[in-house]
Amino acid sequence: MAAGTDHGVRPFIVPLNDASGAMCRGVSCTLFPARPGAKAIDHSSTSFCHVPLPAEALLGHLHGSAKDERKDFLRAIHRVTVGTLCLSTSNATVLRVAGCIAGRYSAERRVGAPESVPILSFSTQYGPIARILAHAVVFDNYAIESMQLFMAKPDMQNVIGGVFKATVLSYTQKALSDLVDRCGWQGLYAHNQISELWLAEKGNSIAEGDYVVLCIRLASEVLLGRYGLPKPRDPQCLLARHESGVWDEARQICTSLPGGHRGKEFNARILPLSLPLVQATGQRMAYEAAKDAMVHGTDRGLGMTPQVLALYESTCMMEDQSWYVENGIMSRQALLNCNVDAMNSLLPLLEGMVNDPAVDAFINAPMVDQDRLAAFFSSLPSFQGPETEYIRAKL
Ligand SMILES: Cc1cc2nc3c(=O)[nH]c(=O)nc-3n(C[C@H](O)[C@H](O)[C@H](O)COP(=O)(O)OP(=O)(O)OC[C@H]3O[C@@H](n4cnc5c(N)ncnc54)[C@H](O)[C@@H]3O)c2cc1C
Known part of the structure; x- marks a missing residue:
């Protein structure tokens, strides 16, 4: 709402924290535990409560009212x-x-x-x-x-x-x-x-x-x-x-x-x-x-x-x-x-x-190769009891 007019759901640029890492006013963030399979990124949930923002934080403009709010929202996202x-x-x-x-x-x-x-x-x-x-x-x-x-x-x-x-x-x-x-x-x-x-x-x-x-x-x-x-x-x-x-x-x-x-x-x-x-x-x-x-022979070497x-x-x-x-x-x-x-x-x-x-560089799974697998197992912690003497079976 701006000056009594509904402009629909609109995006804003909102600072989350300052250079020291302190969270900005009205912004809170909860860090989630590790997710299996997510090696590259971690996750969190960020929420906003009465965050004061300058007018320039609004993305887009407020001239006139939106002709098609749904379309405008889809364009924004x-x-x-x-x-x-x-x-x-x-x-x-x-x-x-x-x-x-x-x-x-x-x-x-x-x-x-x-x-x-x-x-x-x-x-x-x-x-x-x-x-x-x-x-x-x-x-x-x-x-x-x-x-x-x-x-x-x-x-x-x-x-x-x-x-x-x-x-x-x-x-x-x-x-x-x-x-x-x-x-x-x-x-x-x-x-x-x-x-x-x-x-x-x-x-x-x-x-x-x-x-x-x-x-x-x-x-x-x-x-x-x-x-x-x-x-x-x-x-x-x-x-x-x-x-x-x-x-x-x-x-x-x-x-x-x-x-x-x-x-x-x-x-x-x-x-x-x-x-x-x-x-x-x-x-x-x-x-x-x-x-x-x-x-057309345009498979870019993909086979x-x-x-x-x-x-x-x-x-x-x-x-x-x-x-x-x-x-x-x-x-x-x-x-x-x-x-x-x-x-x-x-x-x-x-x-x-x-x-x-072409795929070799992406594969490091030890199970694809016996030598690699042996090296992998030897890198694992292992626990051994004392060695036993060689015992010959007697009849
Ligand atoms: C790796 C990852 C990264 C993400 N990054 C971001 C991010 O950067 N920012 C962000 O805001 N969010 C992010 N998300 C959240 C993501 O957008 C939502 O998880 C996703 O939109 C699904 O919503 P939800 O998890 O709340 O599931 P729900 O809405 O609870 O859906 C669960 C299930 O309910 C059923 N369901 C839900 N709605 C309907 C419906 N209308 N009709 C029929 N069945 C329905 C479906 O079976 C659906 O699979 C991320 C999620 C993942 C996994």
């Missing part, structure tokens, strides 16, 4: 949308690093007797690793394209950032949880990086807007016709058909519901669909970005190949098998065969992807 996209792009690298760590561990770890085999030879081990590395390549290309779209289309920024975040982070969270399991007890330890990366990205999935809540807002606004989604380049590609199918289904449910978008039925029937709807769009957009980079693209596409389809079956596109068996074929085509490339030297 537009860096949040930049953060939504920016923070999320790290997930492609995290997937690649975690996939390489799990792959290198799985190549070293052997089981079985008398002829032991590396655990990487089991499809339950190479499968998740290959899928994750294929997603990492596709998401890297999707990140580059989203960044370009974000700058070219200011009116679509929350759609582009929100779809990217929901698609990439929801996949990464499940994938890293899976990789932790595939590395046995060693996967649980922060020094082997995967669990720590998983928790760090879990923080990012909440920061700048939790992705489920982002999806609820995005899907609701799309269904209400307030936003349009980026159109597919090839509406006949399988992921585009799936996307269009699931959105049509949701639109039909929506029109049949009493009580509007704030009603009980919308809450019960549409909200749970929000994440899969947004993911369907993101999976299609990621596929298009990766395919374009492959066709985009037809095998990677086919495995990515088939893995996305496996996530919603019932839709493909229900719409007569493929049977369950055909979907499975397609996924196995895509995996078998990628396997000859897997060793190169796992041992990609």
